[in-house]
Amino acid sequence: MSHAKTGKKHIAMYIGSLHKGGAEHVMVNLAEYFWSRGYHVTLVTTYISDNEYEVPHASWKVLDQDLIPHQDDDRDIVDAIVVYKQRQKRIVDLHGGLEGGIDRVFTAIDDTGLGRAKAFALRFKTLQNVWRQIKPNLILSFIGKNNIMAIMTAKHLHIPVVVSVRAKFEMEYPSRSMMMAMKYSFPKAAGIVLQSKGAASQLSDRLKKKVTVLPNSINPDFIRDPYQGDRDKTIVTVGRIDENKNHKLIVDSFAAIKDVYPDYKLLIYGDGPDRDKLTGYVSDKGLSDRVLFKGSVPDVADKIERAGMFVLSSDMEGMPNALIEAMSLGLPCITTDCMYDTSELIQDDINGIVVPKGDIASMTRAMKKMIDDNEYARRLGNKASEIQNEVAPDVINRKWEDYFAGIMK
Template sequence: MHIAMYIGSLNKGGAERVMCNLAEYFYNEGHKVTMVTTYLADDEYELPDGTWYKEAKEGCSEIEVLNPDDKKKKVWINKSEDGIARVFSALTLENRGGRLANLRNRVQILENIWKQIQPDIILSFLGKNNVMAIKSARSLGIPVVVSVRSNPSREYASKILNISMRHYFPKAAGVVVQTTGAAEYFGRNVKTKILPNSVHPDFITRSIIPFEDRAKEIVSVGRLDDNKNQILLIKAFAEISKEFDDYRLVLYGDGPSREKFKEKAKELGLLDNEKVIFKGNVSDVPDHIGSSEIFVLTSKQEGSPNALIEAMALGLTCISTDCPCGGPRDLITDGENGLLIPMASDEEMVKELANALRRVITDRDFSKKLSDNAAYVREKYSPDKINSQWKEYFEEILKK
């Protein structure tokens, strides 16, 4: 089976990581894999079996490509090397015109790539890419599977893109979503398949710290922005911090709202005394949070949240908003392996979250039960299990 995997770039994001993991899995299963990306990002995931390089290497052909900011970059491709191949699909600066002309030309470039590499199946991730993948392959008879990686109403929020999605998605061989709520969004005329994210191996191979040995830390991991909504956690922690003076809140990640969140923490008297700590981006996340006691996800919208799956795999007591399109609800059975906070007004959710934190801090038996039960995700969402589901799904499509 030759699989073409199409995405904007291999920039270090959640969707990109999933696609890179799938590429390595299928290649190591003996299948041919070609990565088709629009751009070469400045900071990308590295594939151990990739055949492209950012520095000159003997036996490689030098080509000029674009990064997401439309700056010219060089990359070296080894076409004779056994491994995962890569093709770039950006429309050159010299050939750009109006919006409609650009879209038509980008679709034509993709169609030419499919003709050249002749994949058996195409997998596309994210937004406009999915529409272009279906459109460009329609006349070629190549089955296209597209994957929506977040809340569909958010990923296809613009009117034009939503109309295009509703026109082309019924023509796809399949539409992979991560949650039950996302599948319900598309209705019966779209062939949806629920395939959640797997747990990253780094979070499975690590030993689970016994509950009684955990640090009195409440942690959150994710991009600091309005959707991840960590300000809700900061406010809720302010409600309980004086009651539980030995606990601290540690936020991992960076983003456009970092300074706003820090200002709120300072305003609430939590910053100068290091009750709230902003750690920024870190490598080896399991090493940083593995011994913490409580994990909180406060998102307004989520697909299948990696950070929550990973915290559960480490045995943290987990609390999450019950946000659309149902990712946390698919993972957490409220009161059994975590707690869900109903979506409501900001004021109501701050109170609900503060009460949930009080409960897991004071009721040690209950908190330990949630912690013990959370680790089931190691088995249910193991990479081997989820990857094999992708493989079986592709094989079913190619049999039709």
């Protein structure tokens, strides 16, 4: 049933996939919130990933290849579609989930044999046709060129587009041409959502007028009283294993103190393209028995809440979910100065420790200080947990809803 018939406002949320990452997590949470508030929500993604966040109230269902009906089968799956990513086939029944739930549309194209220009034109036309077909009252787009595409494809359709930059601008728009395209398209957006005031400072005065700062809300699992007992002899980190997260910095810093603290272990939660490379690096340093790869786990809050400390080693971040969640749990936290203004989250020596990016010596000193002074670590962790008051889901989600309501008027 269309939103026009139900009278519900329709919000389309556009992103590459629902692969487990910070931006994807925020979008899934927002989709669930707006759906629970009576909005019609459609997630528009390019493709489907192997490791996606669960959407509890999804109207679609990914089918097991073995359960796909044959021609002579009585089962009728009218809305089953084939979604490809790098020649891998996935079958999705678009109405195989919850009736009246969160919808999903895919925009992947078959660009085999097409040149770059023709492939872009086909992608552009495909996305534009999606907006025409689903007729949302508002489009929310996350990340990089998705934002540019959303603005430009909806430009003549009179659909307001809100774009959100989730990391640093230079990370999402790394080339000169991408930065120029961003500066050309963003003035046409109905609004720009950023996660920090520091990010807003990077924009021209013209674009600043369109900016609303909305920090990420956190998973309710991370809202609890800080653990006050004896902490485990563990150093934990959570996040995608890739070059930007710079896990080597944590490994090298841990290697420098491992003999001083033989009972401590480093636990790495998460997965990513550089996992095998990092595993090999750990093995080469003879740390395989002390540095443990825990993978992606659903109950990470329970796994890490008693840890000795949390460490974020990234080179670039917008407003890191993993750090916010660790702070909310009351973990003693160490972070690199990877944000535009890291002090918006961590005030050094008050609710955590900030070290320079890539600085092994500084990271090592911070780890030692946390281990050697339990009272100091506990004080920092308890102070960090106060962030719950600012980023609780009901607080942040209501701000998103009020913001969207103003635009849709």
